[in-house]
Amino acid sequence: MSTPDPRIPELPSSLSLIQKLGAVALISGLLVAAVFEYTKPMIAENQRIALEGALSNVLPASVRSRLTFRVQDARLTRVPDDTPNDGSLIYAGYDKDHKLAGIALTAAAQGYQDTVKLLYAYDPYSGCIKDFVVLKSTETPGFGDKIATDESFLKNFECLDARVNEEQAALAHAIRTVRHGAKKNPWEIDAIAGATITSNAVGRMLDNSGQRFHPAIAQNLNLLENAQRTTQP
Numbered sequence: 126m127s128t129p130d131p132r133i134p135e136l137p138s139s140l141s142l143i144q145k146l147g148a149v150a151l152i153s154g155l156l157v158a159a160v161f162e163y164t165k166p167m168i169a170e171n172q173r174i175a176l177e178g179a180l181s182n183v184l185p186a187s188v189r190s191r192l193t194f195r196v197q198d199a200r201l202t203r204v205p206d207d208t209p210n211d212g213s214l215i216y217a218g219y220d221k222d223h224k225l226a227g228i229a230l231t232a233a234a235q236g237y238q239d240t241v242k243l244l245y246a247y248d249p250y251s252g253c254i255k256d257f258v259v260l261k262s263t264e265t266p267g268f269g270d271k272i273a274t275d276e277s278f279l280k281n282f283e284c285l286d287a288r289v290n291e292e293q294a295a296l297a298h299a300i301r302t303v304r305h306g307a308k309k310n311p312w313e314i315d316a317i318a319g320a321t322i323t324s325n326a327v328g329r330m331l332d333n334s335g336q337r338f339h340p341a342i343a344q345n346l347n348l349l350e351n352a353q354r355t356t357q358p
Contacts, residue, residue: 176244179258180216183246185227188218192352196338201345203352215338223353225249230338234330236262237322241272243330245282249342249349252288252297254331262323271317272327278317286311287335293343296335302328 180191193208194201194215201215208214216229228249233242245257259273272278290297298312302325308315314331316324342349 175260176210179244179260180218180229182258183227183229183244183256184216184218185220185246187220187226189221190219190223190353192217192219194349194352196341199341199344201341201348215342217349217352219353225350225353228342228349230334231260232330232334233261234326234333236326237320241323241326241330243327245331245334247287247339247342249339249346251284252286252339253284254282254287254300254335255284256282270323271320272323275317277315278324281308281314284311285314285331287331287339289340289343293340295340296332300328300332300335 184191191206193204193206194217195204195208195213196215197213204214210231212231212233214231217225218227218229220226228247229244230247231242231244233240235241240261241259242261243257244260246255247253248255262270262272285300286298287300288297289295296312298310300312300314302314302316302321303309304321305316305318307313314324314328
């Protein structure tokens with residue numbers, strides 16, 4: 126019978142390895158959770174600052190004050206301006222005379238690589254989507270990111286038709302993206318050549334947002350028009 130070579134260290138037992146790995150995993154999980162909790166307020170504040178900047182770019186220059194509303198079941202409810210946007214909020218801007226000057230909404234859809242999120246301007250009187258700011262995008266540089274810089278694409282938003290129908294139940298025409306150079310109607314988006322996936326995502330998100338929010342805005346337009354006046358002393 127051979128005797129163990131004292132120069133060779135004894136291997137740890139399987140139970141000991143499992144215990145050590147479990148301890149490492151537990152410590153790692155606690156560290157991740159601690160970092161998340163520590164950075165969460167900073168992330169929220171950065172998102173708030175980014176949203177404020179986007180709102181100032183999207184809403185008309187005449188806007189002097191703003192109110193925030195939540196849309197639920199075609200009803201609008203006033204909420205604090207610092208309410209986190211879960212996709213159900215609209216931002217109403219008012220001029221110095223407390224008149225409704227414009228509305229901003231968020232919209233999102235899956236792009237080529239990840240979710241693309243926009244903040245866009247909507248004029249409830251003309252029914253036009255007139256401008257947008259990209260809040261989130263990781264699309265391919267030089268292709269998908271052109272939605273914010275391509276001049277011909279941005280011309281779609283001089284007045285993209287997003288009117289509601291007479292019943293105020295849906296858009297009068299579904300917003301859709303068409304092949305580059307094939308646009309014939311004001312509710313169509315002329316795609317960017319070479320970036321059709323991202324262009325299609327913009328069309329889908331604006332149609333989804335329009336179908337959900339624009340009828341509610343039309344049905345509650347009187348509330349929006351008078352909300353700023355009722356908050357004045």
